[in-house]
Amino acid sequence: QQPVQSPQAVILREGEDAVINCSSSKALYSVHWYRQKHGEAPVFLMILLKGGEQKGHDKISASFNEKKQQSSLYLTASQLSYSGTYFCGTETAKDSNYQLIWGAGTKLIIKP
Amino acid sequence: EAGVVQSPRYKIIEKKQPVAFWCNPISGHNTLYWYLQNLGQGPELLIRYENEEAVDDSQLPKDRFSAERLKGVDSTLKIQPAELGDSAVYLCASSLTPRSPLHFGNGTRLTVT
Numbered sequence: 001q002q003p004v005q006s007p008q009a010v011i012l013r014e015g016e017d018a019v020i021n022c023s024s025s026k027a028l029y030s031v032h033w034y035r036q037k038h039g040e041a042p043v044f045l046m047i048l049l050k051g052g053e054q055k056g057h058d059k060i061s062a063s064f065n066e067k068k069q070q071s072s073l074y075l076t077a078s079q080l081s082y083s084g085t086y087f088c089g090t091e092t093a094k095d096s097n098y099q100l101i102w103g104a105g106t107k108l109i110i111k112p
Numbered sequence: 113e114a115g116v117v118q119s120p121r122y123k124i125i126e127k128k129q130p131v132a133f134w135c136n137p138i139s140g141h142n143t144l145y146w147y148l149q150n151l152g153q154g155p156e157l158l159i160r161y162e163n164e165e166a167v168d169d170s171q172l173p174k175d176r177f178s179a180e181r182l183k184g185v186d187s188t189l190k191i192q193p194a195e196l197g198d199s200a201v202y203l204c205a206s207s208l209t210p211r212s213p214l215h216f217g218n219g220t221r222l223t224v225t
Binding site (some may be wrong): 002030032034040043056059066070087089091098099100102103104105106 | 116152153154155157158170203210211213214215216217218219
């Protein structure tokens with residue numbers, strides 16, 4: 001039931017782009033994205049609530065493909081501050097059975 | 113606004129000893145979560161509260177773990193007795209509603225020796 005994140009880790013040079021994928025074997029109703037820096041708390045990035053939705057903030061955006069049961073996080077022109085581990089949290093049931101299941105994370109390292 | 117506050121930040125205990133963690137959520141947040149996070153893994157839900165009611169404790173090992181959220185604000189998570197495998201980071205999070213963004217505390221890093 002845990003969503004699968006890919007890649008597990010990625011190393012980029014500052015200014016390069018990255019895509020992180022989050023795939024589920026079950027139908028998705030919403031997807032959360034968070035970033036966690038070493039030794040710190042996870043920090044909210046965005047929530048996608050319905051299929052086809054796309055959101056963005058600065059140079060970080062995400063899409064939600066309901067049919068493919070997956071979401072992708074796009075980091076454009078990466079900055080050093082983007083380094084950290086990115087987690088997706090997926091909602092696979094509605095209403096009273098609401099649960100957020102987390103992926104294992106994608107570690108992103110940005111080098112100058 | 114003040115964030116989610118957790119204490120202690122670090123805790124080292126011997127196995128079979130009890131331990132307790134405390135969490136103060138963001139004011140007005142009705143939903144409170146306790147998560148366990150192992151190194152290199154995503155958070156795993158232990159328990160979720162809506163106000164003072166535990167609405168999802170299916171993943172809480174009830175033989176040794178207990179939690180409470182009196183008056184629907186602060187919460188404590190207790191382990192008694194602790195085992196070596198309990199070493200992990202325990203994260204508390206709160207949200208306005210179940211489907212709102214989660215705000216995490218800095219966690220308590222537990223080491224059981």
